[in-house]
Amino acid sequence: MRKLAEHNIPLREASITQVHSVLRDGNPLIVHTSMFANALASLANPKQQQQWVPLAEKNRIIGTYAQTEIGHGTFVRGLETTAIFDPETKEFVLHSPTITSTKWWPGGLGKTANAAIVMAQLYTQGKCYGPHPFFVQLRDFDTHHSLPGVILGEIGPRLGINSQDNGYLRFDHYRIPRTNMLMRHSQVLEDGSYVKPIHNKLSYGTMVWTRVAIVHSCSKKLACAVTIATRYSAVRHQSELVPGKPEPQILEYQTQQYKLLPHIASVFAILFSASSVLRMQRNVAASISKGNVELLPELHILSCAMKALSSQDSTQGIETCRLACGGHGYIASSGLPSLYTSTTCTITYEGENTVLLLQVARYLIKSYRAGLEGLPVLPSVMYLTAPSAMHQSPPLSNQALIEAFRISSANLVKETESRLCRQFNLEQNFHYAWNRCSVALVHCAELHSRYYMCEKFLSTVESIRASDRVRSVLQDLCRLYLIHHITLNQGHFLRSGTLSGVDLSTLEEEMYELLAKLRPQAVPLVDAFDFRDELLGSTLGAWDGRVYERLYEEAQKSPLNKTDVSKAYHKYLQPLMKSNL
């Protein structure tokens, strides 16, 4: 924070990089500097921004974003907190009518924040207009005491990120001025009349921004994990590759290479796809400023797809890295447990992955049907009704594999759409039919998203400016990524007829060759991520490889090691050992 001020960096611009470098076990100010600042900028009108943004930048106001309730997450329209306009006093009355309406989860809400942007059901002139954002002071700006009518606290221990004070919040007929409604898009006038927003979807902006930030942070966490596990695998010697010979580095084992190298590749795949979404976001922002919102759904869907896949991939990748370090990966000082516990939550927050993938699927089905009817569809989904033929590229070349992906994805969407039609004929209700097909629909969304990531990885590597040697390593990594994900999804390729069993055997053989070829690059690749030891915070992953000494030294710090005989001995163990049972 001090650094930002010294370098005169505005809060909002700083926040996307801040999300990257956040302490892994959570920072109580992170929501203040990222979501709160961002939401204020996009939801408050200019006058409101003038009023609150300077105070937020000077940390007089420390804010959080209170949307989720204990009984309501994904489905924002289901929120129960009410904001009823009282025309007499020109105030909104905030109230939590039920236990399920308790705001729950916001970071920093428990003890840190003194204000929040609160989403509540807006009622005026006897009518409900759905959830709207309000700026709400929660604590006295001088004493930090919670204000009357505001009941709040911390939600208790969690799997990880326990240095963040996630909080809960209830209102008891708590009054705020009318002008605290964030009025950039909708307004309630003094007489209580409601003015609706010009465009419904403009508030997508914050969500897209937050999701791209998550994708970036996922790639960074995964990069930390592969750095730790790869370095450890070069230090650890175990078992005999050849009986009687010295124990080799465990990185010599193909099974270990298979656990690590695809996830090193995954870091690049996530980063490159995120960059492409960011580029699109800039284009869309430029179009919107010219009044063109046409590309907004495409951006929204891609941000959903990337958030879902990258959170899944990085969580699984980190866990694979942790397990690849054997027992030592279970020790907190390895750094791997907190990487896992602080990344797995990205699967759930800012749109639960299954829900996001079903939104992607809805877009795929809609676009497929539009394409069939000859209606215009947006670029990323044109292939669904016009997949290119297979024979244009040399067999099993990168381009051929991307085509196989495209055809398999189009094929899966087509089959699932037929299934949806059949279900609709049975159920006579689109929503029931949709639900009955939803597992298959999630598969569609996953395959399409994976295709997008593979395509972005490949096109980036092909256009990257780098030395021949660097490019060659990146090409190998990209090839490994393509083949690895094809083998993981081989059923789709076999069923679409784009690859045969023999093709897959050939690709598998090539994948094993690539593992051996890339093995000498593993340590240089993770060194190139260039994490300082202080940031990695790992006994297993430090640059100098002093693994066992560091583990032993860290163990000495255990509170239990302060005395030879622990208190528990006298209290519990001695009576048990001396009893005559």
Place this chain on the structure above:
Amino acid sequence: MRKLAEHNIPLREASITQVHSVLRDGNPLIVHTSMFANALASLANPKQQQQWVPLAEKNRIIGTYAQTEIGHGTFVRGLETTAIFDPETKEFVLHSPTITSTKWWPGGLGKTANAAIVMAQLYTQGKCYGPHPFFVQLRDFDTHHSLPGVILGEIGPRLGINSQDNGYLRFDHYRIPRTNMLMRHSQVLEDGSYVKPIHNKLSYGTMVWTRVAIVHSCSKKLACAVTIATRYSAVRHQSELVPGKPEPQILEYQTQQYKLLPHIASVFAILFSASSVLRMQRNVAASISKGNVELLPELHILSCAMKALSSQDSTQGIETCRLACGGHGYIASSGLPSLYTSTTCTITYEGENTVLLLQVARYLIKSYRAGLEGLPVLPSVMYLTAPSAMHQSPPLSNQALIEAFRISSANLVKETESRLCRQFNLEQNFHYAWNRCSVALVHCAELHSRYYMCEKFLSTVESIRASDRVRSVLQDLCRLYLIHHITLNQGHFLRSGTLSGVDLSTLEEEMYELLAKLRPQAVPLVDAFDFRDELLGSTLGAWDGRVYERLYEEAQKSPLNKTDVSKAYHKYLQPLMKSNL
């Protein structure tokens, strides 16, 4: 412990059930009552047992099992701790020559145990005979102080099970009597001469026993997780299945059914396979007592396979259940985080899964080659060279699916063996060739093991004594399990030609029907696991469904909620908020 004494249950018999009911966050006495007791029984000779077992049963001795070293896990022959026989004093001198030879991990070693069975390289008459077990006193039996020459402590915080005091241990030329070597199998006589064991593999017993105990405990943990997630999914209402209609129970969503029901099935699959391994263990024990050790390798391999698959399945299943509860699954009071952190370690301990699966694969390849040469092979792998034909059973019947599994597994072993031969021709070294095929070999082991589990699930359900209604539900669960695992492994079935793309579509359709059919059984099924609320320890999974009230009540207990304004405000936040940066 008191209960055992009251009911006069010997320590060793109690331990397998004890492993089940262990507190989830770890019990410092668990290694004493399970592995230590078991190892003493199987490694000590009768005289030694007379000396130590009564003391262990009365808890005068509290023991642990110290094998793993900080630099040596899986590869026992690589252990560095030495036990050098001194014929002058008739003592062994235990020593830790390097930092990597530090004993590391044993449960209870840090502060609880006063003795350990220590595995060390036995040297006598100038020759090394490899790792052997020794009974070693570590702490004074009266004062509990660590003894001179023994350096020990706790290894520090971990991802989970932090109420267990996992420890480290070093010896500085520490002397123990010759008679402390556990001499049931090998001996060192007074003059220092070494007597080797009659049968090398008899010490497998403890490992098999421990692995079966792990399999049982995995099924129990998974059962807890599905109970919590299923009950929560019946309480939680979210989103709109049909626009405008009330929010349904999330268990109505097919994607949620798909997350939970296959794991409910998995509990049964793991339990039934474990029972079959236990039955085999009893048979093998009976045979061994008649001097027949022929079936021992089969038992060893099956216990490896079951430990690997059940630890993997239960860990992934618990995590799927946790994520299926959305954000609330991340809260400690849900019980799900500790179920995960206490189960994931079973992937690593008592034989790391990849290592175990490669042992299974070695057995498969060996048996396949033996079968080809007409040599006798053991029952579980006869199918590799004599798979039954496909056409004997009605298409897509359970029996046909099991046959498809068998043929696909045999096919994969056959292809991998050919690959191994090709690699051998290239490398001219079996071990390098083996390593170059090891990812494929792991796949062989996984498919074979999955086939075994499916087969045991089916044969148990077919022979179970139950009412028609109960049997019918179990049959549906078993069918779901079969189809689910076939879809997950569909590449193998398509490539072996046992199932076509159309078959798979038909099976998928049936799977979706089964999800809908089993949905009303979900809550009764988990209720039937009959966990008391006290054992589940979950705000989300309690029997009465008071989810939100319990979450809110638990939150009040957070230490941060003792005061409205926290200390951290005065110490850190106020200076930041009032500063002029």
